[in-house]
Amino acid sequence: MCGSAMRFLTAEAKASAGRLDGKMREKTLTMDTLNPQVKAVEYAVRGPIVLKAGEIERYLEEGGTKPFSEVIKANIGDAHAMGQQPITFLRQVVALCTFPELMDSPSFPEDAKWRARRILQGCGGHSLGSYSASPGVECIRKDIAAYIEQRDEGVPSDWENIYLTTGASDGIMTILRLLVSGKDSSRTGVMIPIPQYPLYSAAISEMDAVQVNYYLDEDNCWALDINELHRAYQAAKQHCQPRVICIINPGNPTGQVQSKKCIEEVLHFAYEENLFVMSDEVYQDNVYAPDCQFHSFKKVLYEMGPEYFSSVELVSFHSTSKGYTGECGFRGGYMEVINMDPEVKAQLVKLLSVRLCPPLAGQAAMDVIVNPPQPEEHTFKQFHQEKSSVLGALAEKAKLTEQILNAVPGIKCNPVQGAMYAFPRIFIPPKAVEEAKALGMQPDMLYCLRLLEETGICVVPGSGFGQKDRTYHFRMTILPSIEKLNVLLGKVRDFHISFLKEYSGLE
Numbered sequence: 001m002c003g004s005a006m007r008f009l010t011a012e013a014k015a016s017a018g019r020l021d022g023k024m025r026e027k028t029l030t031m032d033t034l035n036p037q038v039k040a041v042e043y044a045v046r047g048p049i050v051l052k053a054g055e056i057e058r059y060l061e062e063g064g065t066k067p068f069s070e071v072i073k074a075n076i077g078d079a080h081a082m083g084q085q086p087i088t089f090l091r092q093v094v095a096l097c098t099f100p101e102l103m104d105s106p107s108f109p110e111d112a113k114w115r116a117r118r119i120l121q122g123c124g125g126h127s128l129g130s131y132s133a134s135p136g137v138e139c140i141r142k143d144i145a146a147y148i149e150q151r152d153e154g155v156p157s158d159w160e161n162i163y164l165t166t167g168a169s170d171g172i173m174t175i176l177r178l179l180v181s182g183k184d185s186s187r188t189g190v191m192i193p194i195p196q197y198p199l200y201s202a203a204i205s206e207m208d209a210v211q212v213n214y215y216l217d218e219d220n221c222w223a224l225d226i227n228e229l230h231r232a233y234q235a236a237k238q239h240c241q242p243r244v245i246c247i248i249n250p251g252n253p254t255g256q257v258q259s260k261k262c263i264e265e266v267l268h269f270a271y272e273e274n275l276f277v278m279s280d281e282v283y284q285d286n287v288y289a290p291d292c293q294f295h296s297f298k299k300v301l302y303e304m305g306p307e308y309f310s311s312v313e314l315v316s317f318h319s320t321s322k323g324y325t326g327e328c329g330f331r332g333g334y335m336e337v338i339n340m341d342p343e344v345k346a347q348l349v350k351l352l353s354v355r356l357c358p359p360l361a362g363q364a365a366m367d368v369i370v371n372p373p374q375p376e377e378h379t380f381k382q383f384h385q386e387k388s389s390v391l392g393a394l395a396e397k398a399k400l401t402e403q404i405l406n407a408v409p410g411i412k413c414n415p416v417q418g419a420m421y422a423f424p425r426i427f428i429p430p431k432a433v434e435e436a437k438a439l440g441m442q443p444d445m446l447y448c449l450r451l452l453e454e455t456g457i458c459v460v461p462g463s464g465f466g467q468k469d470r471t472y473h474f475r476m477t478i479l480p481s482i483e484k485l486n487v488l489l490g491k492v493r494d495f496h497i498s499f500l501k502e503y504s505g506l507e
Helices: 003-020 038-041 048-061 088-098 100-104 111-123 138-151 168-178 199-204 226-236 260-273 298-305 342-354 360-370 380-406 430-438 444-453 481-504
Strands: 162-165 188-194 212-215 242-246 275-280 314-319 333-338 472-477
Touching: 038 199, 048 444, 088 100, 088 111, 088 360, 088 380, 100 111, 100 380, 111 360, 111 481, 138 162, 162 360, 168 188, 168 199, 168 275, 168 314, 168 342, 188 199, 188 298, 199 212, 212 226, 212 314, 212 430, 226 242, 226 260, 242 260, 260 298, 275 298, 298 314, 298 333, 298 360, 333 360, 333 472, 380 430, 380 481, 430 444, 430 481, 444 472, 444 481
Parallel strands: 188 212, 188 242, 242 275, 275 314
Antiparallel strands: 162 333, 314 333
């Protein structure tokens, strides 16, 4: 027997002997030794309710019976999982980049081939399997800058301020890592909207920063109130140092689209209080209300004049995951960094270098979004039809959701002006609130669990996003097909009426 095998047997014998002596080796990583910041992290979108939905799905697959035949997952903005079809042109370009031999196929249009060739020329070895520079492929960064200039009607964009990211989340986490510092009362405070997308609260917990809540005005269609910003800022200064304000526009989970006047007020507030601005604009293509328009924070800042545009530090984020493409799995995104200190920017590049580079397939997908077919190109007609179909259907579903939910006693839903979600307020009777407390859970968690177990509909409790005390909500996506959305909303209506009868004695 060779020496290594003998050593293994000896080690195995020692381990066995240890067990026989009742002396099991203790694990190094336990809940006691785990990083406490990790334990503090919560992410409701994939939290307990989603785990329960998975259990029910497996139970049904194994032949179990429920009052429903399927689980409808309306908990997350995953367009393709909900049945949305890919945009043909985007998939053609990425396919050509992935398998260049397809360049010889007549099935692929020349418009897609020349884009794929250009992207591959910017990749090491002309291969999507290579690493790119840490900020991203240069020609893609230049395309993004050109897109931003066009979107913002001539406001200049420097491609060297563009950084490709692994989805917008990666960029948001990276920038927060730069901003969080200090101890005790000098610890960085991060101002976030409530309700908020749980990425922000999770990142703040993980980095042991201080969460500073500012509440959106539900009675005014979730508008951002400048007086509320001042209140939150002044209160936070008593125990931390607020350094950054985060805005989600259009809103997640609230679906509002901020007005230009509101954005001007936020930027003036950031200028006066010397705050770094993070603008999450991943839903910029998802605007449905006819009286609403997307305004980028960068364009508004530019129009406020040189004093603002040359000084306010601003990072804007975009992604392949939302909009009309819904390409979540590619994990593509970018951020544009404005007015960052040059020495700090060098530290940003260093931090990006540690993770090498974002996935090149995601970078290629991002390029198609910012460099789509133009009217003079052969592929434009099909591309425009597909894009219009997706956005038109979302607008129809946004209106449908608002109308049906507002017809249910005890539910109030603000207009879904943009993004992909409704965030209705639900009345929960006191008896149900007491029952939830006795079970050690939030009342809207009890509501959503009951909804899941009785109807198969998976939505996320509003408590996972933050809400004012003694108000209750849930977030649901509007992504299911019209047919499935009608079924979903009908089940929510019937469940809610039954819930009120059970806990209020209503007839």
